[in-house]
């Protein structure tokens with residue numbers, strides 16, 4: 001469904017953040033992207049969703065060249081992107097945002113359903129403003145709820161586990177599994193969480209702006225550990241200790 | 243009342259027909275319809291244009307409507323309205339001003355001078371909407387002056403909204419608060435074109451444990467300009483907070499000028515101001531949910547001024 005060919009991303013006369021990335025994602029897949037901090041995972045997600053334009057390369061989605069399409073056009077074609085750091089808005093309520101995501105005006109009851117999915121008590125949250133009053137974990141769950149509400153062909157979630165407590169996390173994994181039950185839809189989760197890597201169909205490891213390995217967990221993790229400087233790589237150390 | 247006036251009435255006060263209870267409707271400098279209720283008496287002033295609104299002590303949950311309409315050009319309306327709120331009364335005042343100049347090149351003006359005297363432990367919610375309409379070059383001007391005197395334990399909440407069509411406005415609000423009196427002001431403002439808006443507050447907290455909270459949210463588009471001046475004096479143990487939050491677009495200009503003075507060690511005063519364009523990540527987020535740039539901008543502004 002999604003194909004990235006020779007995608008590079010360079011910031012002005014500085015380093016290459018993505019280096020000639022080639023990637024194909026089939027429909028109905030659950031893919032996890034992992035790798036050390038600064039490896040380029042979020043950048044890749046931004047390139048796919050259109051937030052950033054690649055400096056080189058081509059992106060196709062269901063056969064259509066979307067390289068030059070706007071964020072809006074890509075969203076409308078069926079790409080969703082849950083941010084690593086959700087955005088806050090003064091005056092826009094949780095209900096408003098779910099309506100925007102769904103593209104229709106839902107009743108309180110229908111909108112609440114998506115909050116329950118992410119373990120938020122709907123009546124406490126549905127009318128809340130998306131302002132600084134929400135905790136990090138709360139706003140993160142709301143972000144995930146909007147992606148569930150959109151229910152598009154491709155959903156990319158950037159570190160959805162961040163800030164979410166352990167108990168809810170188990171439930172969230174079920175939610176992700178459910179999201180990809182549809183044979184049509186694919187879900188890509190950027191994560192450092194082994195639990196997520198465990199349930200994914202495939203793992204993609206990104207180091208230093210390049211995909212170093214793709215495959216089942218057993219084959220990818222060892223490769224990751226051979227990153228250039230594992231001793232000074234927090235990610236590798238975590239895995240080494242585990 | 244003609245159609246223009248009826249439409250203005252609906253927009254500023256939400257009324258389709260004459261309301262129940264007390265009201266006074268002013269059109270082109272004259273009272274066109276009035277009704278007092280058992281607890282709220284409305285009488286004309288004898289020495290100048292305007293009315294006294296007298297609310298009996300202990301009046302509960304009543305509304306009073308006092309819209310002022312200017313439905314043609316060339317009107318220069320000046321009105322004095324005094325509100326005397328009896329002890330323990332709890333009422334809502336729905337005010338508002340609509341100025342329509344049609345396709346004329348002559349401007350119109352409405353200047354309301356409102357004074358509120360809140361008796362002990364009384365509670366007032368004051369809701370006011372200003373709008374201007376007309377396609378001609380005639381300037382629509384609204385310059386309201388508001389003076390609030392609050393006795394012990396009284397509570398006043400003012401909600402003022404001006405979203406479109408007023409070319410120039412200078413608002414001046416002063417308040418004096420006695421022991422335990424509480425004042426909340428929520429102001430919403432959007433300016434377009436070459437419009438100018440100034441909002442100036444001067445609040446004296448003279449009584450112990452009095453408090454004021456001024457919240458201003460505004461959007462300045464095109465070449466419009468806004469100035470927000472808040473002067474808060476804490477003269478005893480009290481709490482003062484003012485917050486100016488503004489979005490600028492196009493070539494809009496906003497200034498926020500706070501002046502907070504603590505004349506007592508026990509005064510706690512805070513001023514916050516944030517002025518800037520719409521945050522890029524807010525636009526991006528809404529676009530990733532499928533909105534176009536224009537739709538995203540409209541949602542953000544609507545919510546902000548909501």
Ligand SMILES: Nc1ncnc2c1ncn2[C@@H]1O[C@H](COP(=O)(O)OP(=O)(O)OP(=O)(O)O)[C@@H](O)[C@H]1O
Nearest residue numbers: 011014017035036037038039040041042043044084
């Ligand atoms: N606009 C930019 N200008 C300069 N450097 C950038 C820019 N955007 C990203 N980078 C750098 O590119 C690298 C990749 O960043 P990215 O956010 O994609 O990493 P990540 O894999 O998502 O990391 P994390 O696991 O910490 O979220 C980092 O070194 C980052 O500092």
Ligand SMILES: [Mg+2]
Nearest residue numbers: 041042084158
């Ligand atoms: Mg990241």
